[in-house]
Amino acid sequence: MVTTRTPLIAGNWKMNLDHLQAIAFVQKLAWSLKDAKHDFSSVEAVVFPPATDLRSVQTLLDADKLELGLGAQDLSSHDSGAYTGEISGAFLRALDVQYVLVGHSERRTLHSEGDDVVASKVAAAHRHGLVPMICVGETAADLEEHGPSAVPVAQLRASLTEVPADAEIVVAYEPVWAIGSGQAATPEQAQQVCAALREALVEIAGPERAATTRVLYGGSVKSNNIASFLREPDVDGALVGGASLDVAEFTSIVRFRSHVGV
Ligand code: PEP
Secondary structure, X not given: OOOOOOOEEEEEOOOOOOHHXXXXXXXXXXXXXXXXXXXXXXXXXXXXXXXXXXXHHHHHHHHOOOOOEEEEOOOOOOOOOOOOOOOOHHHHHHOOOOEEEEOOHHHHHHOOOOHHHHHHHHHHHHHOOOEEEEEEOOOHHHHHHHOOOHHHHHHHHHHOOOOOOOOOOXXXXXXXXXXXXXXXXXXXXXXXXXXXXXXXXXXXXXXXXXXXXXXXXXOOOOOOOHHHHHOOOOOOEEEEOHHHHXXXXXXXXXXXXXXXXX
């Protein structure tokens, strides 16, 4: 099937780089992509800095007319009010943030965010015109007990209960056992689950929305394996953690089309 889905490479910095380091990093990344004559219309690149960096990065992107996209790592399910420490989707939108991660395994595990919280954060993102990048994935124990697709598909279904079927989303399949472990899924494993997620989207949102929604793979993606994932028909990009903190490595991942055999 011919697809019009523009590949998306997302860099999740996690809790790394303060706002001064972020400015220096984004300047270097922009130069590196410019040097490589990167065509942003053929592969979209988005950075997800810590919340305290967003204003600085947004100012830089704006001033220098850089084509990098901007994402946030989390948002509140509430819009405003007495929620100490929380960040509203409205505030993110006011900073021209386009995407927001929801359901990342580190938030599910370290902050006890269950499917209900994920669904309400997806709804909050939608209310404020942000595109939620919904992370789903199974643990090693889930894989053993339920096989490859059951848990990610169930998480995706649960995450979409509070938004209209036509809400714009990005899905990121991130097997928990592959995150930060150096042990990436095989391209075939990624394809199998990404295809199952797309099939679920056909049921939930209809064939057109399923055909235009980007489904990414994440988990120990590096410059030496990115091309093998992007060769798979249902893998539309990557969510990259560790390797997104290295300018040369992230540039090479964004430039996967220049790798041999793609
Ligand atoms: C992530 O945390 O989303 C991730 C994919 O991390 P890493 O690339 O380091 O495995």
